[in-house]
Amino acid sequence: MILIDGKKVAAELREELKQEVFNLKSKYNKVPGLTVILIGEDPPSKIYVRNKEKSANEVGLKSEIIKYPDSVDEKTVLDKIYELNKDETISGILVQLPLPKHINKQKVIEAILPEKDVDGFHPMNVGNLSSGYESSIPCTPLGCYLLIKKIEPNLNGKKAVVVGRSNLNGKPMTQLLLKENCTVTITHSKTKDLKGECLKGDIIVAAVGIPELVKGDWVKKDAIVIDVGINKTEKGIVGDVAFEEVSKVAKALTPVPGGVGPMTIACLLKNTIECFKRSVKL
Numbered sequence: 001m002i003l004i005d006g007k008k009v010a011a012e013l014r015e016e017l018k019q020e021v022f023n024l025k026s027k028y029n030k031v032p033g034l035t036v037i038l039i040g041e042d043p044p045s046k047i048y049v050r051n052k053e054k055s056a057n058e059v060g061l062k063s064e065i066i067k068y069p070d071s072v073d074e075k076t077v078l079d080k081i082y083e084l085n086k087d088e089t090i091s092g093i094l095v096q097l098p099l100p101k102h103i104n105k106q107k108v109i110e111a112i113l114p115e116k117d118v119d120g121f122h123p124m125n126v127g128n129l130s131s132g133y134e135s136s137i138p139c140t141p142l143g144c145y146l147l148i149k150k151i152e153p154n155l156n157g158k159k160a161v162v163v164g165r166s167n168l169n170g171k172p173m174t175q176l177l178l179k180e181n182c183t184v185t186i187t188h189s190k191t192k193d194l195k196g197e198c199l200k201g202d203i204i205v206a207a208v209g210i211p212e213l214v215k216g217d218w219v220k221k222d223a224i225v226i227d228v229g230i231n232k233t234e235k236g237i238v239g240d241v242a243f244e245e246v247s248k249v250a251k252a253l254t255p256v257p258g259g260v261g262p263m264t265i266a267c268l269l270k271n272t273i274e275c276f277k278r279s280v281k282l
């Protein structure tokens with residue numbers, strides 16, 4: 001079984017991006033800029049944002065965090081986004097989710113210029129992705145996609161099963177696999193016979209949030225299994241896939257932690273650079 005080393009693939013990607021930033025700087029005398037807006041004191045959000053800034057600096061991007069207290073009003077956040085939209089030194093804007101209840105997530109997402117939407121959540125980018133046009137692609141599914149392609153470069157005609165239909169993971173993952181000519185089944189909490197559906201998959205991507213939901217006898221021999229889940233349990237952080245059992249049947253499997261997680265931030269940096277490149281019309 002191939003243990004898919006997301007840390008290693010993410011480090012390789014960051015090296016490539018570092019070189020790309022260097023080349024862009026030589027050519028344009030400017031570097032892509034990423035601004036992250038962080039609202040409130042949610043501990044995981046603070047860690048994610050710190051890691052995003054660290055990684056952005058590592059590859060040579062210009063990065064900035066704008067922090068607001070939980071009590072900030074919606075207008076202040078929206079006005080800041082409008083200001084950043086106009087700022088030519090900023091290639092990508094990200095508002096760290098979740099947001100406090102009094103701030104409308106949809107309004108915030110839609111305020112970001114689609115060209116600067118490094119998370120790929122703006123309806124324009126969602127629509128472009130599903131139409132097969134150029135767009136920002138949500139970072140976690142993009143990371144999953146790159147890991148799958150490392151194992152199997154030609155996905156033509158493969159049967160893929162995506163477990164979970166969130167806007168963040170399952171839906172964009174489905175679009176990416178469709179674009180690669182997979183036959184995709186997207187499953188969710190109302191799916192009848194989830195085990196039977198999973199057993200048909202040459203590729204399974206699990207993005208559910210239920211510890212070790214996907215069992216060893218749900219997986220076809222030699223399937224590629226990507227585990228997006230991050231679940232805190234008594235035995236520590238586990239994924240949505242029962243790792244020990246599934247590792248006995250799968251051809252390749254991502255560990256948790258150290259699989260999909262490290263790819264997410266690397267893909268955010270990639271998206272920022274892509275936004276920059278589109279803005280200078282390479």
Ligand code: NAP
Binds near residue numbers: 166169230260261
């Ligand atoms: P989400 O928005 O809560 O969506 C979960 C999806 O799973 C929903 O579509 C839900 O179906 C489906 N589901 C729930 N119970 C199910 C069941 N018993 N059988 C089949 N499907 C079921 O979650 P998310 O944001 O996509 O996150 C999923 C997991 O990925 C979480 O553990 C999260 O922490 C993790 N995550 C990891 C990363 C990373 O970088 N590695 C990034 C983001 C998220 P319904 O639509 O029918 O409710």
